[in-house]
Amino acid sequence: DSLTVFFLLGYLFILNWRLTLIVAVLLPAIGWLVSKINRRLRRLNREHQLLTNELSYIVEETVGGYKVVKVHNGEQYEMSRFGEMSRRLRGYQMRMTVSGGLAQPLTQFLASIALAIVVTIAVVQASHDQTTVGGFVAFVTSMLLVISPLKHLIDVNQPLQRGMTAAELIFGLIDEPAEPEGGGKPLERARGEIEFRDVSFAYGPEGRPILESVYFSAAPGEMIALAGPSGSGKTTLVNLLPRFFDPSGGQILVDGVPLPEYDIHALRSQIAMVSQDVTLFNDTVANNVAYGQTADPERVEHALRAANLWDTIAALPEGAATLVGDNGMKLSGGQRQRLAIARAIYKDAPILILDEATSALDSESERHVQAALETLMKGRTTLVIAHRLSTIERADRILVMEAGRIVERGSHQQLLEQRGLYAHLHKIQFQQHAA
The missing domain is CATH 3.40.50.300 (P-loop containing nucleotide triphosphate hydrolases)
Structure with a gap:
């Protein structure tokens, strides 16, 4: 998809560099928008992962200490703890879904604006004999073809951010200092001093x-x-x-x-x-x-x-x-x-x-x-x-x-x-x- 977008942008530049520059002006806006959404998704994914860990801990603690829970009639208390954590987890999941879902329609909205501007300018150019009907159709078709791979790239963003957050936690664990192996001096049978x-x-x-x-x-x-x-x-x-x-x-x-x-x-x-x-x-x-x-x-x-x-x-x-x-x-x-x-x-x-x-x-x-x-x-x-x-x-x-x-x-x-x-x-x- 990245190669397709790159190739089509090059082709658009060859067809009509003036119109292509107008499209290119919107690319930083799309990049800024995606970057803001990425930061929010990364933060929400991190909080979601931590809350998932806490929820797992509550379950493990409750099951492991079931005797104490039963003898003190703590079932309702443990259910309320689990329910509260589940609600918080659901809230983060909803915000992640909303944030991830915003990227595609906003990007398509900006692309539609770019297409409207291009069509308007192309009509003006055609009236002044600055472009041909064939060139105009080729440009618009190529521009429409850019939208599909761009959409795919935006769609992959949410699972990518989730994976990067998980990778941060995993690499954080891997980077913890290992237990020291010692100086290597052998010890067959200690005297016990x-x-x-x-x-x-x-x-x-x-x-x-x-x-x-x-x-x-x-x-x-x-x-x-x-x-x-x-x-x-x-x-x-x-x-x-x-x-x-x-x-x-x-x-x-x-x-x-x-x-x-x-x-x-x-x-x-x-x-x-x-x-x-x-x-x-x-x-x-x-x-x-x-x-x-x-x-x-x-x-x-x-x-x-x-x-x-x-x-x-x-x-x-x-x-x-x-x-x-x-x-x-x-x-x-x-x-x-x-x-x-x-x-x-x-x-x-x-x-x-x-x-x-x-x-x-x-x-x-x-x-x-x-x-x-x-x-x-x-x-x-x-x-x-x-x-x-x-x-x-x-x-x-x-x-x-x-x-x-x-x-x-x-x-x-x-x-x-x-x-x-x-x-x-x-x-x-x-x-x-x-x-």
Whole structure:
């Protein structure tokens, strides 16, 4: 279509350059009009895409939290949220349709004006013998032929703008910095020596500091417990070790080497992690236990036995080949957490991170799992986060955190004798347990 328009304009110029100049004068007006419509379409498409994302999020949130919605009778509220977002989305769609629909009739209107002017001038030229009837007919016919490809070019404008808006969002995601791969230093089997040197961390350059001047070291095979009130930075601290985030200041070393110097995959292969938010995949029990590795039936059974879960799994019709469902929905909360512990046991990594690893277990299961964890922790460096202080009394050292800083450190008995924050937290839990 572009080539057709270009060729016909050239032909018109050859036929009658004076009349062609009159047509050419209207081209900037058409260009300006299309450019204004393009800018509006681009803005509306961007807003439409963002609203579509928000609508999808509302649906996902409502479906995922259906238990809370039902128990609090929130159906009408969620329907009103969905309806309001749908109305806003419809409004943007209508404006996009109107804007896109304006381009063609306005362009044709301007072309009709140009045609009327050309016919008028051509009649004057013919009366003065400045053009022939054949030349006039050829010019008008060629000019009418320009309108059809020009219309096609205008029609393609709306989907083109929609595609460009989507491309902006896609390329924005692609241009996000990739996770750093590290310096490439291999790490076959870590000794487990960990050191935090004056580590600080904040989310973003303007964010509030989450960690400030944290320093401690852990010898190979040592168990370090992190205690303190919620929001003190314990989970953020352990998330820095596998480089889920990089510290804003200071250094973290494993076996005396700063983390960025290691290949990131080699580093993470040395770390097993069990968090309070368990993630399971819609796969078999065996594949969840051996996630990231080849499932060895004997090792899977050993890991499940160590996590006090083998009897439950063996009783299932398909045993370890049973699908656990979406995020382990076929298992209870305690079973899901024990399966995550079995995954850590199977990995057999020299560094363990346990973030409230027994929070969802009943007392009997917790006793068995604690015994399994104590066996697992032998010869391994372990960082343990526990709100129940009774589970960390035998730690080699306890670091007490408050507002992103380590305010106390020592053994369980030493911290009780200091009568500080740890002793206060221990007293509160002891009173609750006694009650």
